[in-house]
Amino acid sequence: MPVTQDSPGAAQSYATDVVVVGGGIAGLSAAISAREAGAGVILVEKAPREHRGGNTRFADAQMRFPHEADEFGVRDYTVEAMYSDLMRISRGRANADLIRTLCENARGTAEWLTAMGLEWEAGYPHTAGYRRSPKAGGAGLVDLLFRRLDGMGGVVSYETGATDLIVSPERRIVGVRCASPEGVVDIVARGGVILACGGFEANVQMRVQHLGRFADSLILRGTRYNTGEGLMMAIAAGAQPAGQWGDYHSAVLDARSPRIECGVTALYNYQMGIFVDRSGRRFIDEGEDYRDHTYVKFSKQIVEQADGDAWCVFDQQAYQREEFARAWRPTGPPFQADSLKELAQLMDVPAEDFMETVSAFNAAVQPGEYDLDRLDGKGTRGITPAKSNWALPLDQPPYVAIPVTGGITFTFGGLRCDTTARVIDTRGKVMEGLYAAGEPMGEIFYYNYPGASSVIRGAVFGRIAGRDAASHC
Ligand SMILES: Cc1cc2nc3c(=O)[nH]c(=O)nc-3n(C[C@H](O)[C@H](O)[C@H](O)COP(=O)(O)OP(=O)(O)OC[C@H]3O[C@@H](n4cnc5c(N)ncnc54)[C@H](O)[C@@H]3O)c2cc1C
Structure with missing residues (x-):
């Protein structure tokens, strides 16, 4: 359940501008962009340091983005072509505004990553020819971004799992309560909370509940830590579930x-x-x-x-x-x-x-x-x-x-969001102070999945969320 500001029970309380929950591509992009905009940032990560990086760490982290033909065999790929691929593969059900925002910002975000030192190589052969791969894979990508965040003065707290949102009397989301080695810790954030803590792919109970009986036995491709708390705590605070909760990403x-x-x-x-x-x-x-x-x-x-x-x-x-x-x-x-x-x-x-x-x-x-x-x-x-x-x-x-x-990589169900990654409540209103980026954002994927689009989606919406949250400080 959400807790109210100043509610008892926390062993420690900290204050910052923006708190980011989860340290995969979405959380790291959010934290870095909030720091770039001058905000103080605490990123809480449930995993210990050696397991950091979420699903992103396990991935090749190939990304599709609009691009002219290049030396990596990437063919001309326009914003319109990417938009039409993503909409077609969702059978027209994806949120057109979110998809347009993703496609229009994908290239700029890839260039932003390049400017931070990301090196690229060709993606898998025999795709439609638009994808590129970070040379050092997902593990190299998250290490690069953790170094960057550290160098900018962002704080990362490992083994710190968010459990509840903190809600002000005005119903603004003003922080998160976490379980950490220090005990229960409250982190209050003036600019907002960005949920970037994955889907429920590693939670067998939620998998069976939402995907079906067969889903208990799927091989889990990525991190064991994406167990759905971000979704549950947001919904408990009034967020609107959205997207295809009964479907998921997988691979042969x-x-x-x-x-x-x-x-x-x-x-x-x-x-x-x-x-x-x-x-x-x-x-x-x-x-x-x-x-x-x-x-x-x-x-x-x-x-x-x-x-x-x-x-x-x-x-x-x-x-x-x-x-x-x-x-x-x-x-x-x-x-x-x-x-x-x-x-x-x-x-x-x-x-x-x-x-x-x-x-x-x-x-x-x-x-x-x-x-x-x-x-x-x-x-x-x-x-x-x-x-x-x-x-x-x-x-x-x-x-x-x-x-x-078959296996499971991540789940499609998430939270309704607007194009600045702000979470929408069950009345259709923006939940002030709450953002979702990466896997917890709903309405992106339905039925199937256009390869190489989840990491870039996390980077794009994480970056947008971080910038927007920082602007409220
Ligand atoms: C093997 C594999 C290959 C893949 N290949 C590709 C690919 O080539 N291209 C592509 O686009 N996508 C690929 N994907 C999918 C893609 O990697 C992920 O969907 C994407 O990286 C998710 O990014 P994210 O930031 O949303 O979540 P994650 O990277 O999973 O990060 C979420 C973080 O939140 C943390 N967390 C969870 N709960 C809490 C909590 N309560 N409090 C604090 N922290 C919490 C987790 O520990 C984790 O570190 C692949 C995935 C896998 C597993």
Whole structure:
């Protein structure tokens, strides 16, 4: 429950201008931009120092933003193209104002990160060509930003988990109560509180409650600390829940990944092969769209249609490609065999059915130019499901199979916010002094996910929130 200012119970009380809850990309961007605007900042982080950085630390942290063609293979990508991709992939349900703000500020924010010393390299191959990757990944990105914040005099308090918002008699949010090694600590902030403390992906009870029974067993890709307190404390104080609370981000994972904090163990090369389930049958159009626009959806299909237990199968035409290895960080060796029958035995799927699947697939492949960098239309005909692009027969042994499953990265449900990241209450009014940035902001993603857009969303709205909160001091 929210506590009121001066309510008893805190062992210590501190005052600052802006308090930021959570030290991932959104929280760090918020804290740095508030400091740039001259505000005093305390960032509270629930994790100990060695686990800091949230989901951002586990990510490659690739970012899409409007850009001219460049040496990294980034193609011309306009604000309008990004806007239309994000709206299309949400089936038109994303909040158009928030998406426009994100797209219009993405490039400037990427340049802001560059000016702080972020170095870039090319993103994954065979995306739509607009993404770039921080050279040192998400871990390097958060370390850079923590150093920057430290150098600017921002205070970071580790092992300090926010538990409640502090509300003034006028119903302004004026601080947070935290559980820390010092005991209960109140931090009062004149400019406001910025919630940047992730979704509820690491909270098994909330997952089952909002996503469904199956969700208790998903592999957690990122931090164990995103357990939904930010959302719960805001809602308890009157914030309006918004967005798709029943859906989440995931990826097609190597099924041998560790159960929590597995990091980047996703297969990003499945479009070069086929998926089969435990009965040896295909169940997905692997070439439906660019990998960036299908991996979240396919991961959920593997969970829902194949009980989270499937295989991705390739032949040497795929396996020998230089980019195959770049798009998969193995957690174990691939299963390999000289014949499809032997491979089926290794996979423990019915050999006859599996061989029939592959031979029907091979026979259905249509001629055409194979080009992984575009939707090449080289598909199949006469089989269900079709493979719409990048269909090559699997006929060059040894054959390779990798076990795959689904996982959870972050949740889509969040808080209603305006374009300055201010939280809106259940009456539709701005909650003075309360902001949400990054994963706790709702109405950005629905059903599926446009690759490389969560880190940039955290940076954009964190930066906006920090600046706005500082302006109230
Ligand atoms: C393996 C993996 C790969 C990914 N790859 C990409 C990619 O390439 N591109 C992309 O755009 N996205 C990617 N993502 C998603 C993206 O990394 C995250 O959605 C994004 O970084 C979230 O940023 P954030 O600041 O909102 O949250 P986080 O980075 O998760 O930070 C939230 C912080 O809040 C802290 N916290 C939680 N509760 C409390 C509390 N009560 N009090 C105080 N602190 C609290 C947590 O400890 C954490 O440090 C990936 C994620 C994973 C796990």
